[in-house]
Amino acid sequence: MADDTAKSTDDLPHSPGPAGGWGSMKGIASIYGETWASPGALDGLRRLNKPKGVMCVSCAWPKPANYSAFEFCENGAKATLWELTKDRCTPDFFSADGHTVTELRDWSDHELEKSGRLTHPMKYDAASDRYVPIDWGDAFAQIGATLRDLPRDDVVFYASGHAGLEASYLYALLARAYGNNNLPQSSNMCHETTSVGLTKVIGSPVGTVTFDDLAETDCYFYFGQNPGTNSPRFLHNLKDLKDRGGKIVTFNPVIEQGLVSFVDPQNPLAMLTGKETIISDQYHQLKAGGDVAAILGLCKVVVEADDAAQATETHEVIDHDFIKQHTTGFDEFIACCRDAKWADIEQASGLTEAALRDAAQVYIDADKTIGVYGMGFTQHTHGALNIAMMVNLLLLKGNIGRPGTGCCPVRGHSNVQGQRTVGIAEKAHLVPLDRLKELFDFNPPSKDGMHIVDAVQGLIEGRVRGFVSLGGNLVRAVPDQKRMEEGWASQDITVMVSTKLNRSHLYPGKSAYILPCLGRSEMDEQATGNQAVTSEDSFSMINGSIGHRPPASPHLKSELEIVAGIAKATLDPNPKLKWDEWTADYSLVRDLIEATYPDDFRDFNKRMFQPGGFWRGNPAAERIWKTDSGKAVITTPPQLDSLGFKDKPGRYRLLTMRSNDQFNTTIYGYSDRFRGIEGTRDVVLMNPDDIAEAGLSDGDSVRLVTDYDGDDIERHLGGLKLVAYKLPRGTIAGYYPECNVLVPITHHDQISKTPASKSIPVRIEAA
Incomplete structure (x- = not known):
């Protein structure tokens, strides 16, 4: 295994033990014990990711047609058990003997969610600094009255990536009928770089592979993604490749155990013997x-x-016939490759020429290669350039658009890709506005709306006056968190559709509402019976999902019903907007989705429970390039890194990371077993040579200070323990979302505005 890290780090603790195996089982058991999950939770796990079962609320990794008995991973099990907890956050939590909102600001993210499932709609009472229960009808009426009085451009409709396609379609329709395209979404913070970057070079905003390609490939080139924590079911596909003699070459500043070794927890012999697969x-x-x-x-x-x-x-070696027929920009890029100096490449990458030659030889020898990447690739000031460069590599050998090849971005939230497909998008040209006009007899706005970066800047500057959030914990998830908290609380209205308490509830606007919704595992009984919802995974496969567990409270409503309730109270009457009919029967909404996007959703209702889902299609996978030139674009890089700043003495590149005990901003616990970090998240990981050079010691208490050239705002995070760790020189690491306070909202990818959370310029100071 190639290793470009100094020998002084060889004996440091990092990624102890394989991914999967008994560690995974213990992780699930610990959450089961902590949440006191309902007895039916195990039955819920049995149904995960299977036809007419529940599609996992965790990551967007696809669901195989030939599913196993236990088609879930550690993170999926944790997310399900977390949702099916017995704990309840009733109005008594905020009663006179309970907690004030200001008091709760001192609670950790973990403690807030541990309060349990929200049971009643609530409104903030400023006089008592508490949330108080409110009737659903009154809540909708008051929200609608406030929204009607606000300027249309001053209101934002945000979606977290959780809600199904049906609720998402109606949510986008609500925003446009209201009068704006202010529909930012969680992908703005992670894979918007993919949506914009891939579209620019291959004409598709999403990855090109399916499970069939994974089964045929010879090789993965893997960049900036951590399957052991963020998409553990992918580990089975990686293991399958290794079992048939394939190769995996990984590029990542942090050693991630899921990319080192794996014990298959569904293989009894492997579990008994501890037999590892080297990934x-x-x-x-x-x-x-x-x-x-x-x-x-x-x-x-x-x-x-x-x-x-x-x-x-x-x-x-290069597929010249493919290059000639399908690409543009080849000659300029080849000249760049020939002229590039190894000394410059080594300096910018931190890798040796010998190591890169070893890696390139694997690519040359492989007939079929898939390029895999995650947010370690997208969240840079020039993250789109990273994607373009990976596409360059694939195109050289025709590794897009033939079996066993392609581009594989690994998405995060379960329906983050699908929400964009059905209209949650701030760019008007991405939505068939003419069809909406025909179907619903109104004129949808044609002006682009706010990206999440625009929305946060609008909040900070006081221009955004109302925010409706369909799921999520936006105050905690975005950059510039301290400034965001102030801006969020200054709004006329904040509306949060949620299952549990989170930090965004603790900075209420002048009027603030928490609207509790059903979880995906729970039955959604409407006039025509228990309703199914659908989602789209990372492979553009559409899957149906139907809950089987009793709701956590009889006062909960589905996400779709809440959207419809807000819409009815906010919008002028329109006979074509049949909110009550759509709430009674979600299949009618799927018919609308099919009518709006007929090429993607043909026979939607008939195919929604097809094992493994049905494929929405992808022109680039068929070598149809919907770019300006009609060909795939080979990009000549204008620079040798994806940074928006220069190195200088005392400046480090901070990357944010997730532990195996969290999902996005949800913190399940304080055991990051893969990195040997226990009982805390307040750490910064650093190469021991960098520690010594800085005059610090392993275990010191330090603070990080943003060293940003774009403004003069002071951003810092203190109370951190310094941990000597096997990292490249000049690169340090800390946890998301705690480190969000260090990320300037203007520090983002240049073309997609995705926050550059994987390369933040910082200084380290002794506390």
């Missing part, structure tokens, strides 16, 4: 932001090998 054949710890240079080095070796093959008239 990565090569693991390259490049600098944070060093991907552009690393991939340029890989491409340089491919070009050299092809030049040698051409000179000796042997088999070509």
